[in-house]
Amino acid sequence: MIAYKSQRIAYPYFVVALFLFALQVVMGLWLAINYAFTLPQGLVDVFPFSTARAFHTNLLVLWMLLGFMGGTYFMIPEESKRELFSVKLAWIQLILLVGTGVTALIGFLFGWTQGRPLLEIPTSLDFLIVIGALIFLYNVGMTMIKARNWTMTQGTLLAGLVTLALLYLFGIPFYHNLSIDWYYWWWVIHLWVEGAWELVTAALFAWLLMRITGVDRRVVEKWLYVEIGLFLFTGIAGTGHHYYWIGAPKYWLWVGGIFSALEPVPILLMVWDTLRHVKERKAAINNPVVWMFAIGCAIYHFVGAGVWGFLHTLPQINYYTHGSQVTVSHGHLAFFGAYALLNLTVFYYVFAQLKGITNFRQVLGKWGFWVTSISMFLMGLAFGVAGVLQSYLERKLGLGYMVTHQNMQLWFHIVLVCGLFFLLGVIIMIYDLLTLKEEKAR
Amino acid sequence: MTDKTAKLIFWGGTLSSLILFLILTVDTHRQVGALTHADKLSAQVLDGKRAFQKYNCNDCHTILGFGGYYSPDLTRVYSRRGPDYIRNVLQHPEVAFANSFRKMPQQHISETEIGNLVAFFEWVNNIETNDWPPQDSKKYRAANRLSSAAGVSRGAALFQENRCFDCHKLEGVGGDTGPALDQAGQRHDEETIKRIISQPQSVNPQATMPSHEDMSASDVSAIAEFLAKQKGEGR
Numbered sequence A: 001m002i003a004y005k006s007q008r009i010a011y012p013y014f015v016v017a018l019f020l021f022a023l024q025v026v027m028g029l030w031l032a033i034n035y036a037f038t039l040p041q042g043l044v045d046v047f048p049f050s051t052a053r054a055f056h057t058n059l060l061v062l063w064m065l066l067g068f069m070g071g072t073y074f075m076i077p078e079e080s081k082r083e084l085f086s087v088k089l090a091w092i093q094l095i096l097l098v099g100t101g102v103t104a105l106i107g108f109l110f111g112w113t114q115g116r117p118l119l120e121i122p123t124s125l126d127f128l129i130v131i132g133a134l135i136f137l138y139n140v141g142m143t144m145i146k147a148r149n150w151t152m153t154q155g156t157l158l159a160g161l162v163t164l165a166l167l168y169l170f171g172i173p174f175y176h177n178l179s180i181d182w183y184y185w186w187w188v189i190h191l192w193v194e195g196a197w198e199l200v201t202a203a204l205f206a207w208l209l210m211r212i213t214g215v216d217r218r219v220v221e222k223w224l225y226v227e228i229g230l231f232l233f234t235g236i237a238g239t240g241h242h243y244y245w246i247g248a249p250k251y252w253l254w255v256g257g258i259f260s261a262l263e264p265v266p267i268l269l270m271v272w273d274t275l276r277h278v279k280e281r282k283a284a285i286n287n288p289v290v291w292m293f294a295i296g297c298a299i300y301h302f303v304g305a306g307v308w309g310f311l312h313t314l315p316q317i318n319y320y321t322h323g324s325q326v327t328v329s330h331g332h333l334a335f336f337g338a339y340a341l342l343n344l345t346v347f348y349y350v351f352a353q354l355k356g357i358t359n360f361r362q363v364l365g366k367w368g369f370w371v372t373s374i375s376m377f378l379m380g381l382a383f384g385v386a387g388v389l390q391s392y393l394e395r396k397l398g399l400g401y402m403v404t405h406q407n408m409q410l411w412f413h414i415v416l417v418c419g420l421f422f423l424l425g426v427i428i429m430i431y432d433l434l435t436l437k438e439e440k441a442r
Numbered sequence B: 001m002t003d004k005t006a007k008l009i010f011w012g013g014t015l016s017s018l019i020l021f022l023i024l025t026v027d028t029h030r031q032v033g034a035l036t037h038a039d040k041l042s043a044q045v046l047d048g049k050r051a052f053q054k055y056n057c058n059d060c061h062t063i064l065g066f067g068g069y070y071s072p073d074l075t076r077v078y079s080r081r082g083p084d085y086i087r088n089v090l091q092h093p094e095v096a097f098a099n100s101f102r103k104m105p106q107q108h109i110s111e112t113e114i115g116n117l118v119a120f121f122e123w124v125n126n127i128e129t130n131d132w133p134p135q136d137s138k139k140y141r142a143a144n145r146l147s148s149a150a151g152v153s154r155g156a157a158l159f160q161e162n163r164c165f166d167c168h169k170l171e172g173v174g175g176d177t178g179p180a181l182d183q184a185g186q187r188h189d190e191e192t193i194k195r196i197i198s199q200p201q202s203v204n205p206q207a208t209m210p211s212h213e214d215m216s217a218s219d220v221s222a223i224a225e226f227l228a229k230q231k232g233e234g235r
Ligand code: HEM
Pocket: A117, A189, A193, A194, A241, A242, A260, A261, A263, A264, A305, A306, A308, A309, A310, A312, A313, A314, A318, A321, A322, A323, A324, A327, A330, A331, A332, A334, A335, A338, A339, B065, B066, B067
């Protein structure tokens, strides 16, 4: 049921992504165990929390980027009405990126790291990643150029991908001044998740909505302009919400506070937009699971990023919550809601297309969705309670860090339990995706 | 809404925010030197930053509030604990935190690197962070003491303000780095306690507790008087 043979390249990207996702979650559980229990010194010496955290977050970024890339390779032929420029290049790129990723992870075990959170990958490997990204952009760009079927959705996607790659460059140098270091660290992290990634996912999401709802392209694309315009308007200057306490000038308290407080607006618009398209659909709902993931993603995106982000974005509040478990709570809900669910939505849609299934088995997908969504939400709440306790006891009352953490232990045990359920949900989902088949006629 | 308005929102929104952001970035570069005392950014401080990255300290510890949240923020660790204590932790984390429920790895950091790390923390300590973090802000802790002193003795309030609880337990509350002080009054007389507070090495040359030489004599006396009364009836 695919129109272009080269779309098949999405499959290996997604399978690798799913595998890395499972590994990421296992590492998350290990981090929670580090929090909840006292580990022996001998173990801490050889596999410390720091290394496990680098695993957890790098796996996260890697599987999500592979998901976006696979999604792009699937979408571009349909949008531009042409086979991909080169399937071979897409394979080379996949092998290069996964090889680099695995090398980086093994390197972390031996202390080979750049030592900056989320950007631990050593500089020499960064260059391989840049090469991988260039191959990808070249492949996508050439397909679009040769096809000459420009659409707004393609343009948004390409703009997002190019920006994503350019921003990564700011994470590579060794900065002398720690404040400047963090200033540009956020050009990668914030401008990714609240800028470039929003563009990429907005485009993928718009394309998917057009496919499954059959709503007119003109309507979808008009609102896409408004959404990404507002995303970028609030998100670019909103970077300032990370510059309150780093040794940057005071005006960031105003600029960061005001612009980032507006960041939930475009997300809300996107939710409203999605629900409206679903209501005005011209196509029948044939795979409810895909719709469930799509609507769930829009709402969860708003809760995790919009609501949870807003809660601690004003400087008066951030003064107490900055760098506490409140941040972890938001990080998880936002990443899961906005980007994990988006990838999974695309995976479900694309897997069914690739396998030529019109009506696939629904029950496991529904279980996977609810088990992961609910357990992640409860996990976010547990991190959140721990974070509020920390903000109050450590920052407001001035108890020491370790004394405060003694009083937070209960919540890390709860995180661990939620995490186990989350892993269960992920396993259900991966099994379901890999064995997706036609529902037996009843 | 027409297509034209939609496009206008897109270009207007994106470009205005981008231009503002770039202008402020240039201005931040102009001011950051003064705000971070970049003139004191010596070669040793830089080497300290390199060591900080080499050992990936930042994935357990936050600094300026960023990084892993598994262990204490290091932005103000220099003024909080002083150079000798930091040195000791970096040499023997497995000993310093032997009683703690959370461990720091022994990474066999060389003496030179330890010196560089201390220089790095000393430099970071002076970055102007709008008085973040609150728990290390002198102003903020003093205000807390004033509001809590009403209910307890001055000595007890100062014990809290000067973070003795970070490392010592009283009545089961507090950290595990140093011994519980419920029996401090039985083990030492008031004079000795005063000396332990301001200069622990003068009582025990092997002591690793941070010294409090810049604490005023009246504050030291008040805490010592309070501790001398702790004779183990607690609990
Ligand atoms: C999908 C979008 C988003 C994702 C994936 C996301 C993710 C994250 C992550 C992972 C962090 C922690 C980074 C670190 O220090 O290691 C963070 C921090 C933060 N985010 Fe978001 N975020 C998103 C959107 C938003 C929005 C829309 C807002 C505001 C309305 C927001 C407000 C904040 C704030 C204030 C912090 C700093 C927390 C602190 O001071 O420690 N985020 N975000």
